[in-house]
Each structure stands twice: as structure tokens, then as C-alpha cells.
Amino acid sequence: MPNLLRLVGGATVTAILGFLLLPAVVVTLAAFNSRAILSFPPEDWSWRWFIKAIAYDDFQAGVRNGLIVTAWASSIALVVGAAFAFALDRYEFRLKRTLETVLLSPLVVPHFTIGLGFLILAAQLGFARGYAVVVACHVVLVLPFVLRSVYISLRNLDPRLELAAASLGAPPDRVLITVTLPLLLPGLVSGWMFAAILSFNEFTASLFVTVQRTQTLPVALYNYVREYADPSMAAISVMYIVATATVLTLANAFLGLAKVLNVEHPR
């Protein structure tokens, strides 16, 4: 009887894991299909859709635009988010809770609302819909994640380390550079990476605020799928997964390093 239970349990877990991976597996197999329709399972194997996807102008532009937007948005969000995280961690002030709520509010506002808001705002203020609007929109979207990441790192930072540095003659700026920032680095880097992945994949809000010239990869994919249904999108998806997995692996290696640095000091 226990053997049967174990068998059923094992099968259930396998089925759930398989279900989680199913979309990625199906898309990956479809990407290698040599035929010009999205079908599963493939009959002949081929790299042709990868080559076509890479060569496609809109996708190339989408990657380029996406990287520009992501780099700016994540970096700005990191600086702004870190500053607010410091304020929330270190200082007591009126409306602190309100500030926290506002800063985390993009988590509860739908992305299309944020996108629409920026679209209306840009139109009202007469901005051309350039990169600035897209970047601003993405900053708002990823800020809560960066804020959270840096805030948690700050909470885990033992304040006595900074006091010790001060007692040894380090003025506040030196304490920041020699003690606080090095110990926060894993939190800053992981916050930035998280923001970058979110921003690069973001579709809903981007659809509102981008134009042909600034469209990011998800928007380019959407525009493509409205007209064609060949496996080059599946090929893009595979490259997406591989790229993101690589970034996450690197991030994990970095966070593994954080453990080596022994930065976990519960307060």
C-alpha cells in the first residue's frame, strides 16, 4: 500500500512539474519545426526560424529598443528606489506609511492603466512619444521591486557595522563607500536584474506608450503575430528563455557570492 501511495504521489508531482514546463517545451519543439506553420509535434527539424527571427528588422529593433529602455529604466529605478529604501529604513517621519503605500502602489494598479495614464499624460503635455515616455513608464512599473530588494538588504545590514566604522574614524561618506555599499551590493545587483528582466518582458503598458520607432520586443512580437503565424515567434521565445535563464544563473552566482561574503546579519 505505501508503495502504491508513493507511486501515485511521484506521478502527481511529475505531472505538475511537466504541466509547468509544458508551454516552454511545446514552444521549443515548435521553434525547430521546418514547416511554415505553428504545429506540434514538428515533422522535420531545422534552425531556419531562428535565422529568420534574428534577421527580421522589427525584432532586431525591438531587442535594441528593449535594451535601451531596460538599461535606463532599471538604473533610474535603482537609484530612486535605493534612495527611498534608505529613507524608509533610516528615518522616522510623518506620512512614512503613506509614502510606502504610494511607492508600492504600482503592484496593485494594472499595467494597462499605467500605460494608458502615461499615454494621456504625454499627449496632454505635448511630448513626442519617444524613449523618455517609455522609460518613465517602466521606471514606475519596476520601482516597487527594486525598492523591496534594497529595503530588505538594508534591514539585514547590522547597524553596528556602521557604528564600528564611525568609531574607527570614518566620516559618513567613507562609511557609505567602505562598509554600507559593499555590503548592499548583492541586494542592489539583484534588484537591478529583477527590474531589468521585468522591464524587458513588459508588454501591456509598453503597447500604449511605444510607437513604431520605440517598440520593444514584446510589442514587436505582438505586431508580428497579428499578421503571421510562423514559428519564428517560437524561435524568439526560445532565445528569450535561454537569455533570461543565463541572466538568472549569473545573478544566482552573484547571490551565492553574497553568502560567501557573510552579509546575513539578522537584527
Place this chain on the structure above:
Amino acid sequence: MVSAPAAKTTSGTHGGGQVAVELASVTKRFGKITALDDVSLTVRRGELLTLLGPSGCGKTTLLHLVAGFLMPDSGEIAIDGRRVTDVVAYRREIGIMFQNYALFPHMTVAGNVGYGLRMRRIAKPEMTRRMADALALVKLAGLEDRKPRQLSGGQQQRVALARALVIRPRVLLLDEPFSALDRNLRGSMQVELKEIQRKLGVTTIFVTHDQSEALSLSDRIAVMAEGRIRQLDTPHEVYRHPADRFVASFIGDANVLRARLERIEGSVATVVLGAARVAVPTRTLEGSAVGGAVDLFVRPEDVRVAAPDAVTAAHGIVAAQIYQGGHIDLYVDAPEVSSGRILLRVPSHEAASPPPPGTRIGIALAGDVAIAFRSA
């Protein structure tokens, strides 16, 4: 162990006479809580002064005020004769060692110990020499390239001490430095710290809630409670002549016995307990009426098993006998004089073995070191 008052000054680099740290009427509040209430304190040069008290008594607040991590709401603080009340921590030249050592985890031992020297822009040759001296002082030479996490608790503590001492601080502050160590290591580190402190003659303020640690290490102890210093004196005086009921019960073990105040003659009062008469100081009996009940505090080593012909203070039944190596603790039930058990501490090398549990014994008081307080 009674230590010589104020060790000789060997540093000699700072001026300012015999007073190293002075607090004058210092008050510190956190919101509605008064952490330190009008505290004045003088720390002599070269002495090891302990701030002893239960958690929340204000001892850590006082330490942080001296360090410059906190600023007082009122009052003045001076170090080596210089007013530092509003001087920031990084200009005070103090060394501090925290309970968890607070070593910089991303730096090596050399990086940690050299931190204060780098901040002072000390030239390379001198820096190398001073770091080597400091590491030799704490017996850590050869571990310069290790990271803190690769060191044992005792080694981490030595690094923290070297880091604090290498800058030649005017005052060394120790914030519960031994509480993270296991018992055996704690003992040897305490002896070593005391030796280093004597050798360097560095003025030291030591914070602890452990009264035995305070008694064994200090030149003087400031016993604190509720934001005030209750008594400031040598370990012997604090133990033998506590200023008030709180000090008497916080320092060392004490038996509280119900006695009767017989008479007061000037500074000496007589208290009756069973057939025994005990002389106690009058100063702690304020508010007690002659003929009324008082609480007599007696140390365990001052209570004896009565000899057949002794003047017996009380009778009781031995409840437990606990062998402690050097001495034996006897717990005695004597309900007519004490609500709790009476503790007798008998040297274990005494010829007669102490009475076993269940024996009815007489209890006598030895010496004239008892103290009585108004009945609580």
C-alpha cells in the same frame, strides 16, 4: 580579588589629569522613555569601570553617549578634559567592541584591523608596524588574510579588540563582549582582556548584565537601574556594603530573612532573628519602626550550619545538597524566617561533611556583614 585603584598611566599621550571621562547631569530620552536620568559619572584614567544592571537600565545608552552614537538631551560629556558633548563619533577617538564584534564581513583580518589606520591616513610603514603590534598583542599573528567567517568566536573577538586598540583610543568601550562565548572560553578571554587592559593602561568602560563578570573584572562598578546609577564603588564595597535593596539583591546571591528591628543607636542598629542579634547599618533602614519587621540580607557564605552550642538564628530542614567543586550549596527550608529557601555555601574541603537532605539543622549567622532593609 581586589584590584589596585586606578592603574598607573602608561599611555601618557593625552593630557587632562586623572579624569578620563566625565559625564555631568546627562539625560537621554527616547520618546516618552527616559533612558538616562540626570546621570553624573567620573571615569578615572586607566581604570576599568563596569556599568552593571539589568536590561533597560540605561547602561548601553550611556556607552553610546560616550561613543558619540547618541547625543544627550541635556548635560555635558568630556573626554580627557575636552568637552565632546556635540562632537560626532568619528572625531572622538574611542575604540568600541560590540557583543557580536561587528567585524566587517567583506574585509580580511588585516582589512578590519587596519581600517582605523587607513581612515587616519597613517603612512604604510607605521601602519604595518602598528597592525603587527596589535595582532601580536591579541595573539593573532599569522591570520591576517582570513575573513571573519573563517575564524572562531574567540578569534573574532580578538580581531575586534585589535581593531579597537590599534587606533590608540582615549577610551575603550566594551559592550557585553563575552556573552557570545561559551563558558570556558569566556573565563580565559576575561583574564586576557584584563591583562591587556592593565598593560596598556587604557581607560575602559565595560557594559554587562552579568554580576559575576563585573565583580571579577572591574576596578569599580556602577550599578544601574531605571536610568540612574544606584551605587559606584569597588567590587568589594558593592558586594559587602550595598547602597540599597536593589544593589543588594542584584549583586551576588542573598538570602532575605524576616527579622525584627530591636533598637537603633546612631549609625548602628540591632536586628533580632531567632536567638541571634545582628548589628546592621542604620542608613538603609529609613522608615522602619523599632519593634517592626525588617528584611535581613545575608550572603550564602555568611550563613552556617549551627554548632550544638551556637546562638541559633533559625531552624530548618535541608532540602538539597549540591556539590559545586570548591564549595557545596545547601538549600534549607526555614518557613518561619524566609518564604524562599535559604542558601548556605559551605567550603567542600571542610572536615565534617554537610548534613544530608531531610536533616533538621540550626542556622547561625557569621560575621557582622549583614544588612537590613525596610520590609518590602
